[in-house]
Amino acid sequence: MEKVVEKPMVDNLVFGSVAARRTFFSMQWNRSNAIGLASACCTLCHGDGMRIIHKTRETPCNCVFRSIFRACYNRFRECVALGDQTKAVSLEHGGGSRPGGHTYSRKREEFICDFSLVSRRVLEDSEYRVFRYFFLLGADWKLCCRQLKIDRGTFFHEVYRVEQILGREFAELEPYALYPLNEYFGGVIKKDAGRSLLAHPIRTRTEPRFPLPLSA
Secondary structure (H helix, E strand, C coil), rough: EEEHHHHECCCCCCCCCCEEEEEEEEECCCCCHHCCCCCCCCCCCCCCCEEEEECCCCCCCCCHHHHHHHHHHHHHHHHCCHHHCCCCEEEECCEEEEEEEEEEHHHHHHHHHHHHHHHHHHHHHHHHHHHHHHCCCCCCCCHHHHHHHHHHHCCCCCHHHHHHHHHHHHHHCCCCCCCCHHHHCCCCCCCCHHHHCCCCCCCCCCCCCCCCCCCC
């Protein structure tokens, strides 16, 4: 599902930073991981999740990226709604150089920050205004159209474009993507998957300590 590619990547921490060349794992899209996110009524991919461009190359359909964004957006709203009930920190188990390592994190707050900062960094100013009014502030389309001075059709085209851009960015963000959500909130990192199999070796069969009476 993943392969190593080398391409330039902009630093995620500082806006406008100089691009640095890095080698990392990049997500490789295929039909198996896109068909579950595709829309059954999509006229481009017809529910397959992948469409062919330039007659030879397959690429994920835009409906897949919109589904990824909506899943992340729903989790973002859930994290914001549960802000008063969020614990201070959570203890996570991670596999590192030393066995039994632990880390402390605040997953809900981290996801809220990542969702907001990545969106601000990726979108243009005009796109971010649509994102801020409609998704962050929760204004309806009538108020957004009046504030942005655009008609309804143009507004929803911009909304779909924002969802497509952010959906792809959330899935391909490096080194830690926001999607899949279960991996982001899982909190378990294992560098050596085979090590756990050797943690408890199989016990050898031994003779009983106490002699058993012989049967007649």
